[in-house]
Amino acid sequence: MSRLGLKYDVISPFAGKIERVLFRPGDRVQEGEIIFTLVDGQKSIDIFSPVTGYMDAVEVERGDLVIASMILTSIILSHEETNK
Numbered sequence: 001m002s003r004l005g006l007k008y009d010v011i012s013p014f015a016g017k018i019e020r021v022l023f024r025p026g027d028r029v030q031e032g033e034i035i036f037t038l039v040d041g042q043k044s045i046d047i048f049s050p051v052t053g054y055m056d057a058v059e060v061e062r063g064d065l066v067i068a069s070m071i072l073t074s075i076i077l078s079h080e081e082t083n084k
Helices: none
Strands: 007-011 016-021 034-039 044-048 053-058 071-076
Touching: 034 071
Parallel strands: none
Antiparallel strands: 007 071, 016 034, 034 044, 053 071
């Protein structure tokens, strides 16, 4: 299976701490699935996959502190998805 395709970066919407990481590089993810949970002490937000594809590089782990607009992961659309 070819993993060549469009690449989507998933960014942090605010500064906080990564509470959950639900996928690893190479995992298939569906659009709308929760891929991370981010907390800042006052709020907790689930970060959803914007597309269906394969996780590429996952840049964070549970417990990591992140800044707003930091790239958390990249998702690659498979060749099959881009031809739909």
